[in-house]
Amino acid sequence: MFYKYTFFTILVSLLFFGCSASNQNALSNKSTQKSSYVSQSGYYYALVEKNNNIWKVVDIQDTPIQIRQKTNQEILKINESYTHVEPNFDINKSNIYDCNGKKGIKEYAVCSSNLTGSLGAKNISELLNSSKSQRYIDEELIKEVIKQTNLFYAIENKKFALEHEECDRLFLSAKTADEFDAFIEKYSSYKYASTLIPLAEKNRDNLKMQEQRRREEEQKYAKVYEQKVLKSEKQLERENEALADIEEKAIRNFQNTIANFRKTLKKGVETNCGPILDIKNSSIKVYFPVKNVGNEHWIDANKIFPKTHGCRFVNGNYIAPATF
Numbered sequence: 001m002f003y004k005y006t007f008f009t010i011l012v013s014l015l016f017f018g019c020s021a022s023n024q025n026a027l028s029n030k031s032t033q034k035s036s037y038v039s040q041s042g043y044y045y046a047l048v049e050k051n052n053n054i055w056k057v058v059d060i061q062d063t064p065i066q067i068r069q070k071t072n073q074e075i076l077k078i079n080e081s082y083t084h085v086e087p088n089f090d091i092n093k094s095n096i097y098d099c100n101g102k103k104g105i106k107e108y109a110v111c112s113s114n115l116t117g118s119l120g121a122k123n124i125s126e127l128l129n130s131s132k133s134q135r136y137i138d139e140e141l142i143k144e145v146i147k148q149t150n151l152f153y154a155i156e157n158k159k160f161a162l163e164h165e166e167c168d169r170l171f172l173s174a175k176t177a178d179e180f181d182a183f184i185e186k187y188s189s190y191k192y193a194s195t196l197i198p199l200a201e202k203n204r205d206n207l208k209m210q211e212q213r214r215r216e217e218e219q220k221y222a223k224v225y226e227q228k229v230l231k232s233e234k235q236l237e238r239e240n241e242a243l244a245d246i247e248e249k250a251i252r253n254f255q256n257t258i259a260n261f262r263k264t265l266k267k268g269v270e271t272n273c274g275p276i277l278d279i280k281n282s283s284i285k286v287y288f289p290v291k292n293v294g295n296e297h298w299i300d301a302n303k304i305f306p307k308t309h310g311c312r313f314v315n316g317n318y319i320a321p322a323t324f
Contacts, residue, residue, distance in 0.1 A: 035156055037163040039080060044155050045088060046076045048145055050114065055148040060158040064088065068108055074115055075108055076145065082152050085142055087113055095136050115141045164192050171196050177211065180204035254323075261306050271304050272321065273297065273311035290316070 039062035047059040050072045058073065059065065065075050065088065075088040089109045096119065099111035110116055119134040145151065167187055174180045180200045187193035265284060269276050274288040282301050289295040293316045303320040312319045 035159040037159040042080055044078045046078060046151060047073060048076060048149055049073045055145045057149045057154045060155055062162055074113060078155065085146060087115055087137060091137065097135050099133055099135050110135060110137065167193050171200060177204045177207040258305065262301055262304065265301055270307040272307055272309040273299060
């Protein structure tokens with residue numbers, strides 16, 4: 001029993017294997033005028049429908065059609081050169097499929113397709129005592145669909161619509177001058193785009209002018225900013241110089257005030273450490289009570305200050321006020 005089934009399977013496989021290969025010869029012999037449009041996916045997908053034994057095209061797209069709405073519909077996948085047409089579901093090399101006989105529209109597969117033939121499920125059932133039937137993709141049925149729908153010419157006609165759609169899509173999606181340039185280069189000789197090319201050129205030129213103005217504005221603002229920064233730096237430099245002059249002048253005034261004060265030292269003059277009691281050479285005696293030290297102290301005249309400065313003693317020693 002096993003050998004009979006094996007032989008039968010091999011025989012059927014030889015008869016029906018290579019559906020696509022035989023299709024290639026049949027399709028390539030059909031002369032079809034092609035448009036310049038090329039599918040981005042490399043394929044075209046045709047939704048076809050059979051009514052009263054007549055096939056007609058429902059829809060053609062250059063992207064996969066995944067769902068059919070009726071059980072009498074099929075989805076075909078056609079390559080760009082029209083040399084390969086097959087149903088748009090998984091196909092194995094043997095072209096033999098086990099099916100349980102159920103068909104539905106939810107999932108488009110070999111067992112739910114009407115483009116298949118039976119391998120004699122009843123005989124196989126008798127041979128193998130199996131409830132499953134075997135089916136194969138019928139090349140002749142596909143050829144009949146191609147013939148009745150004039151499929152390749154239908155695709156060629158659809159290509160113009162697809163090319164129009166692509167042209168409109170690229171025009172509407174263009175946002176930069178470079179994108180409009182690419183559109184113009186691609187469709188400059190395309191008759192359908194004759195009204196869009198002037199608009200694309202206008203949009204491109206406007207964008208280029210806007211870009212030029214933007215660059216000019218950026219350069220202008222950059223120059224103004226640079227000038228402001230330079231001006232600020234110069235202003236800061238001038239302010240620092242002015243502060244330095246003021247500080248230097250204040251130091252000189254302070255030093256001159258101290259020097260003039262020390263030149264006029266005499267008895268009775270108030271100092272930072274009280275009145276002068278006596279003067280000897282370069283020292284002066286002042287009256288300034290210091291706890292545990294005394295009230296009178298001799299201080300170097302070059303370290304004495306006007307009464308507006310503080311007087312401090314540490315461990316009985318006079319500490320002159322801080323100076324610059």
